[in-house]
Every structure is written in structure tokens, then in C-alpha cells.
Amino acid sequence: MLGQILSRLATAVPSVIGVVIVTFMLTRLLPGDPAAYFAGLAATPQAIAEIRGKLGLDKSLPEQFIVYVGDLLSGNLGTSLSTGQPVVTEIATRLPASAELTLVALIVSAGIAIPLGVLAAVKQGSWIDHLCRVVTTAGVSLPVFFTGLLFAYVFYYLLQIAPAPTGRLDIFVSPPTHITGFYLIDSALTGNGEAFWGSLRQLALPASAMAIFSLAPLARMTRGSMLSVLGSDFIRTARASGLAPRTVVFTYAFRNAVLPVITTLGMVFSFLLGANVLVETVFAWPGIGLYAVNALITSDYAPVQGFVLTMAVLYITLNLIIDVVYGLVDPRVRLDT
Amino acid sequence: MSAAPALAVEDLCVEFRTRSGVVKVLDQVGFSIAKGETVALVGESGSGKSVTAFAVMGILDAAGRVTSGTAMFGGSDLLALPERELAELRGRELSMIFQNPRTALNPIRRVGEQIADVLVRHGGATRAKAPALAIEMLKKVRIPDPERRAKAYPFELSGGMCQRVMIAIAIACRPSLLIADEPTTGLDVTTQAVIMDLIAELAREIGTATLFITHDLTLAAEYCDRIIVMHAGHVVESAPSATLFSAARHPYSARLLAATPGESGALASLASIPGSLPDLRRADLPSCRYSERCERRLDACAEPLPRTAVGEAHIVACRNPL
Amino acid sequence: MLPLLRHARYVLSENPVTAFAFGLFAMFLLAAILGPLIAPFDPLATNTSLALKPPSAAHWFGTDQLGRDIFSRVLVATRIDLTIAFASVILAFLLGAVSGVAAGYFGGWSDRIVGRLADTIMAFPLFVLAMGIVAALGNTVTNIVIATAIINFPLYARVARAEANIRRDVGFVEAARLSGNGEARVLFGHILPNIMPIMMVQMSLTMGYAILNAAGLSFIGLGVRPPAPEWGIMVAEGANFIQSGEWWIALFPGATLMLAVFCFNLLGDGLRDIIDPRKRT
Ligand SMILES: Nc1ncnc2c1ncn2[C@@H]1O[C@H](COP(=O)(O)OP(=O)(O)OP(=O)(O)O)[C@@H](O)[C@H]1O
Ligand SMILES: [Mg+2]
Numbered sequence: 030m031l032g033q034i035l036s037r038l039a040t041a042v043p044s045v046i047g048v049v050i051v052t053f054m055l056t057r058l059l060p061g062d063p064a065a066y067f068a069g070l071a072a073t074p075q076a077i078a079e080i081r082g083k084l085g086l087d088k089s090l091p092e093q094f095i096v097y098v099g100d101l102l103s104g105n106l107g108t109s110l111s112t113g114q115p116v117v118t119e120i121a122t123r124l125p126a127s128a129e130l131t132l133v134a135l136i137v138s139a140g141i142a143i144p145l146g147v148l149a150a151v152k153q154g155s156w157i158d159h160l161c162r163v164v165t166t167a168g169v170s171l172p173v174f175f176t177g178l179l180f181a182y183v184f185y186y187l188l189q190i191a192p193a194p195t196g197r198l199d200i201f202v203s204p205p206t207h208i209t210g211f212y213l214i215d216s217a218l219t220g221n222g223e224a225f226w227g228s229l230r231q232l233a234l235p236a237s238a239m240a241i242f243s244l245a246p247l248a249r250m251t252r253g254s255m256l257s258v259l260g261s262d263f264i265r266t267a268r269a270s271g272l273a274p275r276t277v278v279f280t281y282a283f284r285n286a287v288l289p290v291i292t293t294l295g296m297v298f299s300f301l302l303g304a305n306v307l308v309e310t311v312f313a314w315p316g317i318g319l320y321a322v323n324a325l326i327t328s329d330y331a332p333v334q335g336f337v338l339t340m341a342v343l344y345i346t347l348n349l350i351i352d353v354v355y356g357l358v359d360p361r362v363r364l365d366t
Numbered sequence: 367m368s369a370a371p372a373l374a375v376e377d378l379c380v381e382f383r384t385r386s387g388v389v390k391v392l393d394q395v396g397f398s399i400a401k402g403e404t405v406a407l408v409g410e411s412g413s414g415k416s417v418t419a420f421a422v423m424g425i426l427d428a429a430g431r432v433t434s435g436t437a438m439f440g441g442s443d444l445l446a447l448p449e450r451e452l453a454e455l456r457g458r459e460l461s462m463i464f465q466n467p468r469t470a471l472n473p474i475r476r477v478g479e480q481i482a483d484v485l486v487r488h489g490g491a492t493r494a495k496a497p498a499l500a501i502e503m504l505k506k507v508r509i510p511d512p513e514r515r516a517k518a519y520p521f522e523l524s525g526g527m528c529q530r531v532m533i534a535i536a537i538a539c540r541p542s543l544l545i546a547d548e549p550t551t552g553l554d555v556t557t558q559a560v561i562m563d564l565i566a567e568l569a570r571e572i573g574t575a576t577l578f579i580t581h582d583l584t585l586a587a588e589y590c591d592r593i594i595v596m597h598a599g600h601v602v603e604s605a606p607s608a609t610l611f612s613a614a615r616h617p618y619s620a621r622l623l624a625a626t627p628g629e630s631g632a633l634a635s636l637a638s639i640p641g642s643l644p645d646l647r648r649a650d651l652p653s654c655r656y657s658e659r660c661e662r663r664l665d666a667c668a669e670p671l672p673r674t675a676v677g678e679a680h681i682v683a684c685r686n687p688l
Numbered sequence: 689m690l691p692l693l694r695h696a697r698y699v700l701s702e703n704p705v706t707a708f709a710f711g712l713f714a715m716f717l718l719a720a721i722l723g724p725l726i727a728p729f730d731p732l733a734t735n736t737s738l739a740l741k742p743p744s745a746a747h748w749f750g751t752d753q754l755g756r757d758i759f760s761r762v763l764v765a766t767r768i769d770l771t772i773a774f775a776s777v778i779l780a781f782l783l784g785a786v787s788g789v790a791a792g793y794f795g796g797w798s799d800r801i802v803g804r805l806a807d808t809i810m811a812f813p814l815f816v817l818a819m820g821i822v823a824a825l826g827n828t829v830t831n832i833v834i835a836t837a838i839i840n841f842p843l844y845a846r847v848a849r850a851e852a853n854i855r856r857d858v859g860f861v862e863a864a865r866l867s868g869n870g871e872a873r874v875l876f877g878h879i880l881p882n883i884m885p886i887m888m889v890q891m892s893l894t895m896g897y898a899i900l901n902a903a904g905l906s907f908i909g910l911g912v913r914p915p916a917p918e919w920g921i922m923v924a925e926g927a928n929f930i931q932s933g934e935w936w937i938a939l940f941p942g943a944t945l946m947l948a949v950f951c952f953n954l955l956g957d958g959l960r961d962i963i964d965p966r967k968r969t
Contacts, residue, residue: 047808051817055824153428166957170950172900174907175923175942182930182938193931260427262469268425269464270484270535271456280483281472288474303815307904311927322908325823337820341812360474360519 037352041345048341052334053097057090066330069110106338107331109324116335120317124339125210126197127309127316131301133213133232134239138297142244143290146251150259150286151278161248168245173304177238177311184234192230195313202227235312239304243297250293255286284358291355298347302340371438372543372575373422373460374398378435378445380414380421380599387647391417392599393655394671395435399543404569404576406586406607408622409596412643415579418596419545421445423462424452439543458488461536463565465548467528471520477531478504478516481538488539503534507564526557533565540572547579562589583626587611592679595619598643598655600671605680615676615687618656654684662686696962706958712951719766729757731764731917740934750936752925754915758937761917762944768918769948772829772911773898776836777891780898783837784844785880785887791845792852793875802849806842814839818901822910832911836901840894847890851883885963893956896949903945919945 064081065072072080081087085096100106106116149161177194184191197212198204205216205224212228215221258264259282267281306318313319321336323329356362380392392414399405407415420426422437422444437444440459444452464470472480481503482496491499497516504512507530520528529549536544546565550558566589569576580586586593587607595603595616603616614620621639641659644651652658657667666685673683701707724731729747735755743750749758791802809817821835856879903920905911912918914925919941926938 043804044807044811047804048811051808051812052820055820058824166953167950170896170946170953172903172907172920172923172942172945172949174904174920174927175938175946178923178927178930178938178942182933182935186931186933186935262464262466263472265420265425266462266464266470266532266535267472267483268453269423269456269462270487271453271458272483272487273453276483276487281475285472285474299813299815302813303904306815306819307907310908321819325819326909330823333820333823337812337816340816344813345811358474361521 033356034353037349037356040352041349044345045342048338048345049098049101050094052338052341053094055337056330056334057093066328067107067110069328101338106335109332110329111324111327116332119320119332120335120339122210123315123317123320126314127305127318129197129211129213130232130235130239130308130314130316131305133236134243134301134304135297137236138240138243139247141240142247143251143287145244146248146253146290147255147278147283147286149248149252150255153256158252161252165245165249165252168241168248171242172307173238173242174307174311176241177235177308180234180238181311191234192227194234194311196315197231198224198227199231235308235314238311239301239308242304243300246293246297246300247290250290251286254289255282258282258286261285288355288359291351291358294351295348298344298351302344370401370441371398372401372403372440373577374436374438375418375422376436376438378418378421378437379433380417380426380430381433382427382430384429384647389646390599390651391430391646392421395596395599395601396673397594397601397604399575399577401542402570402573402575403592404566404578404590406590406593407577407579407596408581408583408586408593410581410622410639410643412598413596414599415596416547417599419462419547419577419579423456423460423545424449425456454488457484457535457541458539459541460543460545461539461541463529463532463536463544463546463549465551467532467549467552468520468525470532471528473520476517476519477523477528481516481531481534484535484538490539499538500534503538504531506537506568507531507534509534525553526561529553529557529561530564533561533568537568537572537574541574543577544569544574545577545579548581549578550580550585558585583611583622595622599646600655600683602656602684603680603682605677605682609677609680613677615680615682616656616684617660617662617686617688620688662688703958703961705954706961709951709954709958712947713955716766716770716948716951719763720770721767723764723766727757727760727763729760731756731761732915733757740929740937742934743936749940752922752937753929756915758922758940761922762919762941765917765919765922765941766944766948768829768912768916769899769902769920769945772833772836772902773895776833776898776902777840777895779833779837780840780844780894781887781891784841785848785883788845788848789852789875789879789883792849793856793871793879795853799849802845806845809839809842812839815901815904818905819908819910822905827910827913829911832902832905835905836898839901840898843894844887844890847886848883851886852879855879855882889956889960889963892952892959896952896956899945899949899952919948 064077064086068077068080085093088096104117106120108115109119112119145157145161145164149158152158181191181194185194192199202224205212205221206219208215208218213225213232216225216228264277264282267277272281305316306322308314309316309318310322317336317339321333324332324336375398376396378392378395379390382389382391395414395418397405407418409415417426417430420430421432424444424447426432432445435445439455444455447455471477478497478500481500482491485491485496485499486493501512501516504516509515509527509530515523515527520531523531532549544565549565550561553561562585565576578586578590583593590607592604592606593610594601595610595618597618603610603614603619605614610619611623614623618639625639639659644655644658652668653670654660654667657663660667664686669685671683672685673681674687675681676687733756738747738751738755739753741747741751747757747759749762752758752761787802791799818835818839821838822831825831825834902911903918903923906918906920907924909924912921914921922941923938923945926934926941929937
């Protein structure tokens with residue numbers, strides 16, 4: 030078991046190396062003088078020269094790369110110009126906000142998409158099947174920033190049932206004691222009902238906007254894989270054995286159908302992490318996406334680079350987890366490694 | 367045959383709706399199986415053998431529809447029973463073994479659990495007792511080391527082993543009718559014989575009637591009391607095995623026999639059947655679907671298919687039998 | 689070709705949704721070509737006395753904070769949005785098809801290089817990578833095109849690779865090779881044309897994603913700069929007024945964007961039905 034997880038870990042190594050090389054290259058592609066870029070727009074020539082020395086830009090490319098990797102290993106992602114803070118600490122403090130938003134969105138999305146896909150396949154051709162088809166085609170067509178805005182307009186401005194679309198918590202509510210950084214979990218752990226309810230309300234709109242966006246691939250995959258499983262020989266065996274429809278659909282069909290859906294989660298995460306940036310912008314969500322967007326606007330490059338790297342590492346980790354989970358669910362994978 | 371038969375199928379018609387129109391796959395299929403009897407259903411590929419079995423079991427694809435007919439089983443008509451009641455019977459009173467045992471088992475469920483599922487479903491056991499009974503069943507189908515094998519997944523077993531599991535599932539509740547749809551296709555020759563012997567032996571032991579679907583007339587003759595020949599969705603002849611081999615009356619049966627290597631295994635005498643199955647989507651299907659391939663065709667063959675008793679338990683559907 | 693056309697007509701008559709998508713597509717194309725000519729107002733002309741007016745008979749989609757006519761801006765923006773999407777899809781196709789076909793045909797190290805490149809790109813959340821690329825290359829429309837092409841590259845390369853791999857040893861390729869055609873001739877004369885249909889499907893399927901991606905980038909301030917009309921920017925501008933209830937500024941460009949993406953997604957599905965031989969009867 031442990032050996033398998035380790036061997037999966039090993040498969041991620043080339044991806045991590047590729048990601049590090051790409052993020053390194055991105056800084057060398059900066060138009061003009063990277064040092065000027067890192068120093069900011071209003072920097073004096075001395076400041077630029079100092080930065081150049083500090084970044085090692087006067088060295089050869091391979092040397093620079095080694096320095097870069099060394100920095101990464103010691104957890105140094107540079108310093109933000111606009112705040113003067115190390116990028117690592119800023120990303121670390123903001124990561125829980127993004128992670129909480131993304132995970133809630135994923136849970137909402139999977140919670141709707143998977144039952145929808147299953148029902149659409151079981152009742153093929155019924156209204157729920159048509160609904161599923163509409164949702165999957167329309168869902169991928171929705172620009173997530175636009176849905177977010179629409180939600181804010183309808184639920185905040187028109188109906189006034191949602192809180193103002195600004196941030197994780199109303200300014201009059203104090204955040205829960207910091208344990209995990211996830212407001213929902215922290216407030217639940219400390220029994221802080223007010224903060225829990227408050228952060229849940231703030232989460233509702235951005236998480237729904239993201240969920241709708243990622244609903245489509247999940248529902249489509251669930252429906253397709255459920256259909257193909259329902260048509261397979263062993264389902265006929267199960268029916269021929271008189272097993273109850275519930276057993277046939279859940280124990281036999283669904284458990285098999287969920288396997289390709291787990292694989293799709295990788296793509297869904299790619300969608301979600303990208304959508305995350307846009308939704309955080311719309312809802313002024315203090316996560317790493319908004320941090321990167323603000324840095325982009327002020328041409329503050331180190332945070333952007335740190336953000337891209339963090340997202341990629343996060344994504345690789347998520348894919349790794351997906352792989353391991355798949356191996357746990359599907360007995361066939363366990364042997365053939 | 368005074369006692370009520372185990373299964374009596376009358377006038378069974380099945381259609382499939384497809385993209386290219388309605389296919390009349392079965393037309394007025396009728397046959398019966400006595401209690402404890404072993405009957406073979408033979409015919410070339412596509413003649414509707416599996417569809418017949420699926421219709422009786424009530425497990426046709428969504429595209430298929432029974433348009434008429436009855437299938438009397440233990441006093442009730444399987445084709446008219448509501449799905450709930452039919453599901454009660456399936457796996458307990460009538461069960462089925464499929465071809466391709468590897469795909470016929472749930473790939474991600476331990477085989478012991480799959481047997482236990484059936485036992486639990488039909489009240490044969492509680493969840494707690496079921497695993498032990500499942501191991502019992504594995505022992506019965508002579509799987510070596512059943513305790514360990516019960517925990518195996520189908521992909522960890524050989525094809526023959528999977529088919530034994532399939533048989534264990536089918537006979538777990540001691541059904542009174544067992545349908546075996548080409549249970550040995552895809553297995554190597556030695557395993558084939560072992561599996562056939564196992565099915566025959568277990569069927570005798572629990573006194574179940576067996577409908578054995580196959581291409582292989584020799585196999586049919588060896589294991590079955592009676593043979594039913596199907597062609598393009600029609601039952602063309604039904605006779606005791608020995609009678610069919612010595613005196614087949616339908617031209618198609620005769621052709622089929624000629625295409626079967628004899629006991630001497632003389633391949634040289636193998637003749638192929640001319641022509642192919644008619645396209646069942648056609649609107650102008652002749653009443654005898656073999657007539658277009660038949661050398662003995664008469665003008666009278668355009669009239670409705672007869673069903674003539676030509677001997678003891680020997681029925682032929684032909685206007686000009688041999 | 690003729691049977692394909694006949695099949696296309698059959699699919700269109702069978703599937704009104706695809707026909708609808710084709711109609712919508714024609715409309716967008718027309719708007720892209722004629723947009724600046726038929727726009728009722730100058731999309732850049734500001735008029736503060738008309739600022740923030742809701743939709744009316746004169747201004748169908750209302751006016752924005754600078755009094756510009758939103759309908760004209762949405763119309764004129766069609767060209768830039770579609771151009772970015774088309775250009776990036778074609779670029780991705782060229783890069784992906786050529787390297788994918790080479791990888792599938794030659795195998796060996798070319799296969800490994802292309803595969804590793806595609807894997808590396810796929811190791812990033814795609815929108816995030818596009819952000820990083822535009823930030824690094826510089827904030828221009830061309831770089832949006834390049835970034836969008838790069839993140840779509842793996843899809844094309846993989847499809848092309850698989851198709852070329854299947855066709856490598858097929859009869860007509862073998863025949864061409866035996867009759868003395870060079871490898872390059874075989875590759876580009878025989879294999880590439882044969883994978884065109886499937887690549888076309890891929891292109892129309894990624895079109896929608898390309899538009900979304902480009903609009904997303906401009907929404908966060910990358911690429912197209914104001915005051916140029918572009919759907920993503922217009923939604924971003926409208927975002928500032930949503931909380932005060934001026935919905936039309938964001939709604940119309942956003943809805944148009946959505947419709948365009950929807951249209952291309954339907955079109956891609958429809959095209960797949962037409963081209964996929966399995967569905968041809
Ligand atoms: N789901 C379906 N949709 C349409 N036609 C079907 C379907 N299932 C079976 N058929 C048709 O029914 C006919 C009989 O099929 P069936 O599977 O019963 O043949 P068979 O005698 O069992 O052949 P084999 O020996 O190959 O198993 C075939 O012509 C087949 O095309
Ligand atoms: Mg069959």
C-alpha cells in the first residue's frame with residue numbers, strides 16, 4: 030500500500046520539475062529587463078542594479094536556475110513590491126480562503142452533478158435526462174465571472190437575501206479563532222455559531238458560481254459512464270439474479286461508474302482553480318487569486334510567479350490524491366503497478 | 367409428459383426498435399421444457415437464442431419489447447408479471463448463466479460478495495451468515511481453496527474459474543429452471559467439458575430443468591434430452607436429440623447437422639449453410655424465414671408457417687419436410 | 689465529399705439544435721465582419737450627459753458610465769473576441785497538429801519530447817498558466833492569443849498523435865511510402881489531410897473555451913485595454929455598478945459572451961455528429 034503511494038509520488042516528480050522549469054522560464058521571458066520588472070516602475074537605476082545582483086541576473090542561466098531552485102527549496106518566493114512582505118507568507122495566509130472556497134464549490138458541484146448524472150442515465154430520455162443535457166451544455170458556456178455578477182445582482186441587490194459580495198465575512202463579525210484557516214471548520218470547532226453562519230452566507234454565492242461552472246464536466250461524465258456501465262454484461266447478471274433495483278443501481282452500477290468520474294476530477298480541479306481567480310475578483314475574496322490579480326495590475330511580478338507555482342503544485346498534489354483514491358477504489362489498479 | 371412443464375413458451379414475439387427501424391427478432395416462438403429436463407436451443411449466430419432467454423427472464427434491453435406471447439412458469443405468466451414479482455423469481459426460481467464469464471461478473475466486487483448478494487436478496491441467508499454460505503457454494507462448484515477465492519476479484523481468476531462462480535450464483539437458491547447461454551464459449555476445450563459436466567451434474571442434483579443455448583450440436587446431443595432448432599427468430603424444429611440426429615425433418619436442421627463434424631470428427635464432410643439470415647427489418651419478410659435459402663421451397667411455403675407433429679415429441683415447422 | 693454533405697443535411701434536419709447553432713454562428717460571423725459598419729453609435733464616443741441610462745428605444749442595451757452606447761460596443765467587440773479565439777485556435781491547431789503528427793508517426797524521442805511538453809503544460813491549471821504567460825510576455829492581445837494557444841496545445845497534440853499513430857501503418861500510407869514518397873511527403877500529404885476532420889471537430893469544441901479564456905483574461909485586466917470594446921472588459925467595467933443596481937452594463941456583454949460560447953459548444957457537438965463515422969448511417 031505504502032509502496033504504491035510512493036510509486037505514485039514518483040510519477041509526479043517529472044511534472045514538478047517541468048513546473049519549476051516553466052515558472053523559471055516565465056521570469057526570463059519578462060519583456061525588457063527582468064530586474065527593472067522586479068524593481069517596479071518607479072525604481073532608480075541603483076535600485077535596479079541592486080535587484081539584479083540580488084536576483085543573480087548577472088550570472089549565467091544555469092547558475093541562475095540553480096539559485097532559483099535553491100530559493101524554492103528554502104521556501105523563498107521573493108518579496109512583494111507593493112506590500113514589502115515575503116510572497117510565501119502572504120500566499121500562506123491567503124491560501125485557506127481560496128482552498129475553502131474551491132472545496133465548498135467542489136462539494137456543491139459534485140453533490141448536484143453526480144446524482145443528476147446518475148438519474149439521467151437511469152431514466153434515460155426522461156425530463157431529468159433532458160435537464161441534465163441542458164445543464165451540461167449551458168454550464169460550460171457560462172463565464173464564471175458573469176454568473177458571479179448575476180448572482181450578486183439578483184441575490185444581493187434585488188432580493189437582498191445575500192450579504193454584500195465583499196470578502197469572507199461581514200466586517201461586523203469577527204473571524205473565528207485561527208486553527209485551520211478554514212472559517213467554516215474553525216468556527217464549528219470553536220462553537221462560534223455567528224461566524225459559522227456568517228461565513229456560510231458569504232460563501233454561498235461565489236461557491237455556487239464556481240459550482241455551476243464545474244457541474245457540466247462532472248454531470249456529463251457521470252451520465253456517460255453510468256450509461257455504459259448499465260449496458261454492461263455484469264449488470265445483466267445482477268438483474269438476472271433478481272437483485273433489488275437499488276442494489277443494481279448503487280452497489281453494482283454506480284460503484285463502477287464512479288471510477289471514470291474520479292479521473293475527471295483532475296479536469297474539474299483545473300477548471301475550479303482557474304475559475305477561482307475570476308470569482309475571487311468578483312467577490313473581493315481575500316484569497317491567492319485576488320492577490321495575484323492585484324499584483325498583476327501593479328506589475329508586481331514576484332507574487333504572480335509565486336501564485337502560478339503554488340497553483341501548479343497544488344494541482345499536481347490534487348491529481349496525485351485523485352490517483353491514490355482511484356487506486357483504493359479500483360482493485361484492478363492495485364496489482365498492475 | 368402429463369405433469370405441467372417447468373416452462374411453456376407460446377407465441378412469443380419480440381421487437382427491437384433501432385435507428386434503422388423496427389426489427390422483428392422473434393416471431394411466434396413456442397417450446398416447452400419438462401421438469402428436470404435438459405433441452406438445447408441451437409441455431410446460427412443471430413437467430414434469436416439469447417433474445418428468447420432474455421425475454422423469458424424479463425431482462426431485455428430497453429430497446430426490446432415483447433409484443434405478444436406467454437411464458438408459463440410455475441402457474442404464472444412470466445411475460446405478464448409485474449417487474450417486482452418477476453425480480454423475486456429471478457435468481458431464486460429461474461436463473462441464468464451467461465457467456466463471457468469474465469465480463470458477466472462485477473469487476474470491482476469480490477466474488478464471494480457477489481454470491482452472498484444473491485443469497486441475501488432471496489432470503490437464503492442473513493448478511494452475517496451469507497459469506498460462509500458463499501464459500502459453501504464455491505466448494506460446491508469445486509473451486510479449490512474456496513476461503514481464499516471468495517475474497518478474490520474476477521480479474522484475479524481464470525475464465526473457467528469465473529464461470530464456476532457464475533454457476534454458483536445461478537444455483538445458489540436452487541432454481542427450478544436454469545438457462546445457460548453458451549456457458550462454454552471463450553473457454554478452452556478441456557475447461558469446456560469440465561464446465562458442462564459440472565452444470566449437468568448440479569442440475570441433476572437439485573432437479574432443475576435446464577435450457578442450454580449453444581451453437582454446438584454435438585455438445586447439445588451429448589448433454590440434452592431434446593433439441594430445439596431456431597432460425598431467424600422462428601422455432602423450426604424440436605425433437606429428442608437422437609431423433610434429430612437420425613431423422614431431422616426441417617431442411618435447415620439437416621443443413622445444420624451436415625455442418626457439424628460427426629462423431630468421427632470428419633471435417634471433410636463439413637458443409638456450410640448457403641445464404642445468410644434474412645434482414646429482419648424488411649417489411650416483406652416471408653412467412654417462412656428460411657424459404658429464401660431453401661432448396662425444397664414450394665409455392666405453399668408463402669402460407670402461414672405450420673406446426674406439424676411428425677413423431678413422438680417431434681415437431682417441425684415446414685410445409686415440405688424431409 | 690457529397691455523401692458527407694448529404695449526411696450533414698440529414699443531421700441538420702434531424703437535429704434542429706445544431707441547425708440553430710449554425711444560424712447563430714452565421715449571425716456572430718456577420719457581426720464580426722460588419723460590426724463597425726452597422727453599429728448605430730461610435731463605440732468610443734463618450735457623452736457624460738447620457739451616462740448610466742438604462743435600455744431605451746435609442747440605446748437598446750443602455751449606456752455605460754461614460755455615456756457610450758452599449759449595444760454598439762457589444763456589436764463592435766464581436767470582431768476582437770472572435771479574432772482572438774480564431775487566431776488562438778488556429779495557432780494551437782498548427783502547433784499541435786504538426787508536433788502531434790510527427791510524434792505519432794516517428795515515435796521515439798520526438799514522441800517523448802512532445803509528450804513531456806504536453807504533460808508539463810497539463811500540470812498547470814490552464815487558466816492560471818495563461819495568466820502567467822501573459823504576465824511574463826507582456827500585456828498585449830497577441831500574447832493573449834499565444835497563451836490561449838499554448839494551453840490548448842496538449843489537446844491537439846494528443847488527438848493528432850493518436851490519429852497519426854493509428855494511421856502510420858494503414859494501407860494507403862504504406863503504399864505512398866513504397867512508391868517512393870519521402871517521409872515528409874507522407875506525413876503532410878497523406879496523414880495530415882486524413883486527420884483534418886477530427887481536428888476540425890476539436891477546433892470547434894475548443895473555440896468556446898478559447899473565447900471564455902480570453903474574456904476571463906481581459907476581465908482581470910490582461911490583454912485588451914480599455915477603452916477598446918471587448919466583452920470581458922465590459923463585464924469588468926459593469927461589475928463596479930452591479931451593487932448599485934445598474935445591471936445592463938455587465939449583463940449585455942456577458943450574455944453575448946455566453947451566447948457565443950454556447951453557440952460554439954453546440955456547433956462542436958453538432959460537427960462531431962456530422963463527422964464521426966460511427967454516427968453515420
Ligand atoms: N439490443 C438490440 N437491439 C437491436 N437488435 C438486437 C438487440 N439485441 C439483439 N438484437 C438482434 O436480435 C437478433 C438475435 O440476437 P441474439 O443475440 O438472440 O442471437 P443469438 O442467437 O443469441 O446469437 P449468438 O449465437 O451470436 O449469441 C440479432 O439479429 C440481433 O441483431
Ligand atoms: Mg447469444
